[in-house]
Amino acid sequence: MRWDVSTLCLGLRDTAPIFFILTNTRALPPEAANAVTKEVCQNLKLALNTEAIEDFLVVSRSDSTLRGHYPIETDVIAQELGNFDAHFLVPAFFEGGRITRDSVHYLIIDGVPTPVSETEFAKDSVFGYRYSYLPKYVEEKTNGCIPEKSIERFLLADIRSDSQARLMKLTNNQCCVVDGEIQKDLDMFARDVLATASRGKKFLFRSAASILTALAALPPQKIAAEKMAVYVRQGSTGVIIVGSYVRNTNQQLEKLLQAEGLCGIEVDVSKLLNGENILKDLIELTLAMVYQAHAEGKTSVIYTSRRELTFPGVEARLEFGSQVSNVLTKIVRRLPHDIGFLISKGGITSNDILSKGLDLTSVQLLGQILAGCSVVITPDDHSTFPNLPIVLFPGNVGSSDALASVYQQLIKH
Structure with a gap:
């Protein structure tokens, strides 16, 4: 809940394979969200140096059915922690009934996959949006700075085979959108991401919760x-x-x-x-x-x-x-x-x-x-x-x- 350097060092030293920095930027106006994210990244750089950690992944875990300060937060993270080869939008959240198929994000309502642009979340008074097709969503949110056609799409068929060769080719913070219908999909994608990262590629994520389960490879919890x-x-x-x-x-x-x-x-x-x-x-x-x-x-x-x-x-x-x-x-x-x-x-x-x-x-x-x-x-x-x-x-x-x-x-x- 704090992001001073000493508190971040505590998180980095913990034996858990993942830790969260809770900034609550979704409750802030854009300028404040920008400033908070910048401060977190600058302090995190100092903490990483203090703990001599070079091997890490960064996730902008702020997706709330596509509502939040995107691309503000990922832009700031890229500026401060820099030189990412790609950033991935992975909004699938299976526990919340949300899947992505053919780059379209759905919310399952009464058993029916419903494009999220047709749900109440798209009408949010602060973070509303018009598109469920993620490349169009990115183009909308970036005001055309990242055109729909420039975005790499990792479809179900891709991530269910082997994505490593394709991941190795990504450069210059390429924007990518990732499908996922079941946890096994993201488990496979995370396996390829981790293997590629171990070969020197640097990736950033904008995601809901499900990709974190895969990236952190969490063990069973102690109490059921x-x-x-x-x-x-x-x-x-x-x-x-x-x-x-x-x-x-x-x-x-x-x-x-x-x-x-x-x-x-x-x-x-x-x-x-x-x-x-x-x-x-x-x-x-x-x-x-x-x-x-x-x-x-x-x-x-x-x-x-x-x-x-x-x-x-x-x-x-x-x-x-x-x-x-x-x-x-x-x-x-x-x-x-x-x-x-x-x-x-x-x-x-x-x-x-x-x-x-x-x-x-x-x-x-x-x-x-x-x-x-x-x-x-x-x-x-x-x-x-x-x-x-x-x-x-x-x-x-x-x-x-x-x-x-x-x-x-x-x-x-």
């Missing part, structure tokens, strides 16, 4: 998903925070609130439009209900109001998002200290809860409780919430009953 309840502190009462407002999250929230042992607490964020004066009242009211539910042995479900508001522009939309995040992080800081677990629903929400709400510098990943949903645990010397298990649940991951299922898993005795 169905047994994650062993990490719950002092019983089963916890807190669930839902910030994401995409349709999938709304459906999951509706199902969750039907479960027993819960207290739903809506935070009407539209009141924030009335000015800062309402902020304190909103927080105090929410916390009063949380403590009452906790005293009654119930898990609180704190969720932001579901109606999406309209704003005059991108800057205003991002600023309001920052205000909402500020409310949630202030609530997290003052939660009952003896809660058993925390579930955070939404990518930006989760990042802010870890870095701001819990003021964590770094955190260890324990594994996944559900495909696409990671579990982390706070350090045993945390001043307020030591050894607290936290489920990081992306907004667009899982079936309609997935959030309720994770809750049920954690309250198993």
Whole structure:
């Protein structure tokens, strides 16, 4: 959650084959995203030199159904860490129902592969786009600087055979888009990438999660998903925070609130439009209900109001998002200290809860409780919430009953 040189050195020295630097740039305007990414890269160069590490891969892991600061982040990484032979767009995220076939990115909705340009994500007020065909997407996002016809396409037939000879020919940060229908596809592609990188080629990735599984070759997690309840502190009462407002999250929230042992607490964020004066009242009211539910042995479900508001522009939309995040992080800081677990629903929400709400510098990943949903645990010397298990649940991951299922898993005795 920090990117000073000493913290990055901790990540590089860890025995894990992969570490994440959480910058939360998707919540920032373009200029700030550029500046943060540049600072991370400059500090990472210093950390790599300090640890005498020359063999590494860089992934811009910021894809959220093609929403994010592309090509800003990959451009900055290329400028600062430089001389890449190619950068690959690999948005397939199998746990999230997302595949790429013939360079077209699909989201599987009710069993039907749907081009992502036809989904709610393409209409995002900040990161909207018109194309599911990735070469056209790149051309659109780069304002024509990378023309559609200049892009190398790695199709299913290519990656299911052998891509090494082709990978060796890539130079000058060539833009490539990569298919993937199942994890084995990306496992094969990663094998060829790693073999080629060992022969001196330097690659950059812009991706969702699935290619990371292949590149890092992670071993099985120590505690199986169905047994994650062993990490719950002092019983089963916890807190669930839902910030994401995409349709999938709304459906999951509706199902969750039907479960027993819960207290739903809506935070009407539209009141924030009335000015800062309402902020304190909103927080105090929410916390009063949380403590009452906790005293009654119930898990609180704190969720932001579901109606999406309209704003005059991108800057205003991002600023309001920052205000909402500020409310949630202030609530997290003052939660009952003896809660058993925390579930955070939404990518930006989760990042802010870890870095701001819990003021964590770094955190260890324990594994996944559900495909696409990671579990982390706070350090045993945390001043307020030591050894607290936290489920990081992306907004667009899982079936309609997935959030309720994770809750049920954690309250198993």
